[in-house]
Amino acid sequence: MSASIDPVGDATRGDDQVVVPFRRRVHNHDGLLTIDARPPRPIGSARGRWAFSLGERADGLPRGVWVHITDTDPDHWALVAPLPYVHRVLRQPDAPARFRTVYLLGTTPAADHAIDCTRGEVMSGRWAVRLDVALSADPPVVRAVARAILALGEQPSPEVRG
Numbered sequence: 001m002s003a004s005i006d007p008v009g010d011a012t013r014g015d016d017q018v019v020v021p022f023r024r025r026v027h028n029h030d031g032l033l034t035i036d037a038r039p040p041r042p043i044g045s046a047r048g049r050w051a052f053s054l055g056e057r058a059d060g061l062p063r064g065v066w067v068h069i070t071d072t073d074p075d076h077w078a079l080v081a082p083l084p085y086v087h088r089v090l091r092q093p094d095a096p097a098r099f100r101t102v103y104l105l106g107t108t109p110a111a112d113h114a115i116d117c118t119r120g121e122v123m124s125g126r127w128a129v130r131l132d133v134a135l136s137a138d139p140p141v142v143r144a145v146a147r148a149i150l151a152l153g154e155q156p157s158p159e160v161r162g
Contacts, residue, residue: 033062033078033079034069034076034077034078034079035061035066035076035077036075036076036077037075037077038051038068038075038077039051039052039053039059039061039066039077040053040059040061041053041054041059041148041151043065043144043147043148043151044147045140045143045144045147047140048067048068048140049067049068050065050066050067050068050144050147051065051066051068051077052064052065052066052083052144052148052151053066053083054083062079063082063083064079064080064081064082064083065079065080065081065082065083065141065144065145065148066078066079066080067080067141067144080136080141080144081135081136081141081144081145082107082128082133082134082135082145083145083148083149084105084106084107084127084131084133084149085105085106085107085108085109085111085114086103086104086105086149086152086153087104087105087106087111087114088103088104088111089101089102089103089104089153089154090102090104090116100118100119101118101119101153102116102117102118103116103117103118103119103122103127103149103153104116104117105117105122105127105131105149106131107131107133115127115130115131117130119150122146122149122150123142123143123146124142124146125137125142125145125146127149
């Protein structure tokens with residue numbers, strides 16, 4: 001796969017390597033934002049190829065969930081859904097020997113107007129209504145976004161505080 005990249009900013013030197021910030025080319029194709037390389041974080045799915053991006057600062061792409069467009073170039077992906085910020089994941093006692101997972105989600109990096117959602121609300125997409133975010137009702141899109149949220153909640157990340 002050959003990705004088109006545009007250098008952005010100055011090169012910085014790490015311990016053993018030179019790190020050059022870059023941005024993949026983003027296009028507007030029939031009203032969809034598209035790119036010509038796979039977003040960096042794959043989402044497991046039995047149907048289609050999905051991935052997500054954490055945003056411009058993290059990986060040079062708009063933040064959201066991307067789907068592989070199968071009827072075009074093999075390296076062509078489209079942005080199909082927003083991805084909320086996962087500010088905190090809490091495990092709360094629910095019953096004897098059972099816990100309930102609560103996700104604190106927001107539309108901005110600051111947790112000022114964040115909401116708490118159960119796993120069921122994440123899986124169903126109800127979080128989007130509560131955050132006033134447009135989310136497709138298409139089940140594969142809702143499932144892909146839910147998987148990305150759950151993946152963010154399970155991984156140690158600067159975005160999530162436990």
